[in-house]
Amino acid sequence: MTTAPFRLSADRPAFDQVPNYDPSLSLTGNPAYHPSTAQKVALVFVGIGALACLVGWASGSGFGGALLATVVIGFGGGGMAYAWLTYGQGHAGIQNHGIMFSAQQARGHVGWLWGILLTGLYVLVYWFPQYLTGLIAVFDPISNALGYPEGSRQWVMYGSFYSLAVGTMGVRAFLKYRHIRYQKIRTVSVVFFQLVFGYSLPYLFVLLDQPELYLHYFWPLDYDGLWPDTFGWMPMAALIFGAAMIFIGTPVLTYFFGKRWYCSWVCGCGGLAETAGDPYRHLSDKSQRAWKIERWMIHGVLAFIILTTLMLWANAQWGVLGPIATGFKKWYVFFIGLMFAGVIGVGFYPVFGSRVWCRFGCPMAAILGLQQRFFSRFRITTNGGQCISCGNCSTYCEMGIDVRWYAQRGQNIVRASCVGCGVCSAVCPRGVLSLENGPRDGRIGAPQNNLIGDLDIL
Amino acid sequence: MHLVIVGNGIAGITAARHVRKLDASARITVVSDESDHPYSRTALMYLYMGDLQFAHTKLYEDGFWTKNRIDLVRDRVLAVDASAKTLTLRDAQPMSYDKLLIATGSVPRFAGWPGQELKGVQGFYDLQDLDRMETDTAGVRHAVVVGGGLIGVELAEMLHTRGIGVTLLVRSAWYLPAALPEEEGMMVNEHIRACGIDLRLETELAEVLPDSSGCVHAVTTSRGDTVEAQWVGIAIGVAPNVAFLKGSGIETDRGVLVDEHFQTNLPDIYAAGDCAQHRTPPPGRRPIEPLWYAGRVHGATAAFGLCGQPRAYAPGVFFNSAKFFDLEWQVYGDLNTTLAADERTLYWQHPTEDKAIRLNYTVADSARNVSSLTAVNVMGIRYRHDVCTHWIEHGTDIETVLQNLGAANFDPEFTAQHEADLVAQYNRQAGRTLTLERTRGRIRSLLALSR
Ligand SMILES: Cc1cc2nc3c(=O)[nH]c(=O)nc-3n(C[C@H](O)[C@H](O)[C@H](O)COP(=O)(O)OP(=O)(O)OC[C@H]3O[C@@H](n4cnc5c(N)ncnc54)[C@H](O)[C@@H]3O)c2cc1C
Ligand code: SF4
Ligand code: SF4
Numbered sequence: 001m002t003t004a005p006f007r008l009s010a011d012r013p014a015f016d017q018v019p020n021y022d023p024s025l026s027l028t029g030n031p032a033y034h035p036s037t038a039q040k041v042a043l044v045f046v047g048i049g050a051l052a053c054l055v056g057w058a059s060g061s062g063f064g065g066a067l068l069a070t071v072v073i074g075f076g077g078g079g080m081a082y083a084w085l086t087y088g089q090g091h092a093g094i095q096n097h098g099i100m101f102s103a104q105q106a107r108g109h110v111g112w113l114w115g116i117l118l119t120g121l122y123v124l125v126y127w128f129p130q131y132l133t134g135l136i137a138v139f140d141p142i143s144n145a146l147g148y149p150e151g152s153r154q155w156v157m158y159g160s161f162y163s164l165a166v167g168t169m170g171v172r173a174f175l176k177y178r179h180i181r182y183q184k185i186r187t188v189s190v191v192f193f194q195l196v197f198g199y200s201l202p203y204l205f206v207l208l209d210q211p212e213l214y215l216h217y218f219w220p221l222d223y224d225g226l227w228p229d230t231f232g233w234m235p236m237a238a239l240i241f242g243a244a245m246i247f248i249g250t251p252v253l254t255y256f257f258g259k260r261w262y263c264s265w266v267c268g269c270g271g272l273a274e275t276a277g278d279p280y281r282h283l284s285d286k287s288q289r290a291w292k293i294e295r296w297m298i299h300g301v302l303a304f305i306i307l308t309t310l311m312l313w314a315n316a317q318w319g320v321l322g323p324i325a326t327g328f329k330k331w332y333v334f335f336i337g338l339m340f341a342g343v344i345g346v347g348f349y350p351v352f353g354s355r356v357w358c359r360f361g362c363p364m365a366a367i368l369g370l371q372q373r374f375f376s377r378f379r380i381t382t383n384g385g386q387c388i389s390c391g392n393c394s395t396y397c398e399m400g401i402d403v404r405w406y407a408q409r410g411q412n413i414v415r416a417s418c419v420g421c422g423v424c425s426a427v428c429p430r431g432v433l434s435l436e437n438g439p440r441d442g443r444i445g446a447p448q449n450n451l452i453g454d455l456d457i458l
Numbered sequence: 459m460h461l462v463i464v465g466n467g468i469a470g471i472t473a474a475r476h477v478r479k480l481d482a483s484a485r486i487t488v489v490s491d492e493s494d495h496p497y498s499r500t501a502l503m504y505l506y507m508g509d510l511q512f513a514h515t516k517l518y519e520d521g522f523w524t525k526n527r528i529d530l531v532r533d534r535v536l537a538v539d540a541s542a543k544t545l546t547l548r549d550a551q552p553m554s555y556d557k558l559l560i561a562t563g564s565v566p567r568f569a570g571w572p573g574q575e576l577k578g579v580q581g582f583y584d585l586q587d588l589d590r591m592e593t594d595t596a597g598v599r600h601a602v603v604v605g606g607g608l609i610g611v612e613l614a615e616m617l618h619t620r621g622i623g624v625t626l627l628v629r630s631a632w633y634l635p636a637a638l639p640e641e642e643g644m645m646v647n648e649h650i651r652a653c654g655i656d657l658r659l660e661t662e663l664a665e666v667l668p669d670s671s672g673c674v675h676a677v678t679t680s681r682g683d684t685v686e687a688q689w690v691g692i693a694i695g696v697a698p699n700v701a702f703l704k705g706s707g708i709e710t711d712r713g714v715l716v717d718e719h720f721q722t723n724l725p726d727i728y729a730a731g732d733c734a735q736h737r738t739p740p741p742g743r744r745p746i747e748p749l750w751y752a753g754r755v756h757g758a759t760a761a762f763g764l765c766g767q768p769r770a771y772a773p774g775v776f777f778n779s780a781k782f783f784d785l786e787w788q789v790y791g792d793l794n795t796t797l798a799a800d801e802r803t804l805y806w807q808h809p810t811e812d813k814a815i816r817l818n819y820t821v822a823d824s825a826r827n828v829s830s831l832t833a834v835n836v837m838g839i840r841y842r843h844d845v846c847t848h849w850i851e852h853g854t855d856i857e858t859v860l861q862n863l864g865a866a867n868f869d870p871e872f873t874a875q876h877e878a879d880l881v882a883q884y885n886r887q888a889g890r891t892l893t894l895e896r897t898r899g900r901i902r903s904l905l906a907l908s909r
Contacts, residue, residue, distance in 0.1 A: 031596070032508045034621040091653060093784025097619040098508040106511075179784070181872040287519060383868055384843025386779050386788070388750050389468075390501035391514040408517070425870055429781040431788060431840035434868050 032098025042082035049074020056138035083172035092179035111350040119347030129154040163199040169275035190271040221364035228316035258378025259368035260420020277354025284353035284400035302366040369416030380413035393424035462555035466490035469731025470561030472757030491534035538706040560729040564696035573666030578674035605693035698733040720760035730756035775847040790846035791833030813838035819856040828855040840868040
């Protein structure tokens, strides 16, 4: 047999666009999606959970906890079963197959619908809870047990949904990344902090006739944590804990571990992003332009909250600023606290990715980021010349960092916005990236590699 | 100087970027008929699998090329007239050049099987191939992939994610015998099978059979089996893409013949990447190196020559990596699959998981009395490039390597580490009592120590 190359003529056909499926038209047409019967059954359970919500909403009654049980079993049980059937079987490994064809995950029409629905729900919860009375009633058993007053019960509903989402999607994340121990431990941590510090503990305090305390949020993310009026009603111990965390705990932890100790291990917003947001992490904008906007915005918000806090204290002390200070306060609470962090931050997951708030708005992330960039021992190390420029790392970075830009130069990655989720390292098919804490000198710039150093290859 | 580069692959583009660094005034034109913007060929599989979209695989944002004044032209070069220093293009007017770099990559090899021209039979190399595969595999139930190399297993994985059954025909007894020793090859075999692929070893394609409409319908193998398949992928290797140079006066053999500066027989014409063939390759290197990593060094080295500051090709310690479904592989150094007379091997394999470490080293030589490390091969474990190459380049003694092996580990934090098992195994085999200094992240001090 002769071994002849095949196509050597000048007849290479014209090529215009990779025939990627148009996700907006492919509700069922995703060629990489083949749900099994068991998976379909699990999805039916999720559907029943959604139906129970609708029934509660429409009827205005929770049917004495029956709907609550259905919601938990449907969403939680069905969702976890689906995750198990999808990611828990066979070889463990990165399975992002078909995401770019998915009408839900690739900004197709399902994604947009989902985004609009979520955003709408957030608007209702924050400003028009009266339209959600029926849905809120589904969670009456919990509200009653806590003695929550009418009129603020939407927060019990909201907290319960939030925790259900983090728990269920946390199981999904755990299974999806089950071949990486870093991911398993990190996922367990972030779910634990939401379920215990974000959900159980605050309600336990309420039961004990104490104020609702979120011990895993600190100023400036918890924006009124250092405001003068907070000092009026908060227990001293909580205030001392909060202040110690801001001024001592945060810088020390960030020095040793980077901002990841908070953003992807502890924070509740981060928790939702890492679990419920995981299916949308690739939607973040990686362009230089987005990076520019990001730096202006996030540091702008930081300046805004620092200024507001200082003005409020000056006002409380000397009564000099009057309406200007309260005006700042009002605008911060409305635009940043509610609109940005609350509504846009989560409602836009299916359109702009899971970390819009963390990336463009969170003043806590801004502080931690500055510390990480300039004082920390954390970096992502690039493994010499092994990068094949495939683009997986950049695509799946939820913070919109163009990781490849560094990797294909053989350069360490030290960026203020990196939350240390470790997914770039997980999706890299060539083992190029590793999150590390190490000595500070030589942290920024190219690693020592004779080949790359000598020829300036990358 | 007007430099024209034919081919916007990694070799051509690395050259373009380096010429820009070395010569701010050069006019640089890159011609390719595959795509407007350079992209990562190694990521082709992720497009089909739906992990990435084409835009994700572009090496830089589109603005990068204008900013660095590198003109990207979408056209095909049909012929080179070296005496007139012009190129004949398919669509545009002839283009003249002062210097020329040929970086046209490869084309898939076919072995002349009966039926290889049928619809549904193809190689897999460029975006046009991907396009064809996308169309031709729609609705396919079973496919056959031919070839025991890296593209073969990629094709199998791609088809598998679309729910298409795959029979994979491999000539050898284990996967990738040119690069993997038997133990690792067996591990890959089993891994591929566990992923649901019908892997048939020591089997070759004999003939492709058509249906009534001239599409592939089945194949027969060298073992006399018939496998029904509506699509056949050929991945038995690639050959340099140099046919269009016939009659140009540029000397070719299998590829374009080049010296250590990547210069051809003509002074102003260079060639780099898959299409280049070294007249005298550096020790341990093959004359043709169809690898992404090699293409990058080729391109950078050629750029120095093109800018009149020639440097000899010095690719450093060999390395490569790949992923077989979920199994990662990295190699550093020249890994002999059959050991040389003065070579030994230390191999450890995890009892249950797909993980293995192999260190090859020489028998202690009398002059320095060291057993120098020659190669590192890891499966399912990530090792550090700089540490491994440093040890190999300096012929570090195997016992020093073993004691410091923790510093070579590059797995994510919290990953179980197995270097101690390897040391224990060495101690048993060699009757020694070495202990592992487990630290990771002390590379810097370590390098300073052994330098
Ligand atoms: C599917 C696949 C996976 C791979 N995975 C790996 C891997 O994981 N690791 C690794 O090391 N290597 C891998 N390789 C090999 C690696 O991609 C190649 O070695 C490398 O891309 C070669 O680069 P190059 O610049 O020499 O040529 P190419 O990338 O082939 O670029 C040549 C360009 O020139 C254009 N061209 C050719 N002729 C003409 C003409 N006459 N006129 C105009 N334009 C022309 C072509 O269209 C093409 O765009 C893989 C290859 C394939 C096909
Ligand atoms: S750079 Fe990596 S670790 Fe950091 S946020 Fe992006 S994906 Fe996560
Ligand atoms: S670092 Fe890894 S994932 Fe990122 S481009 Fe390089 S090879 Fe791909």
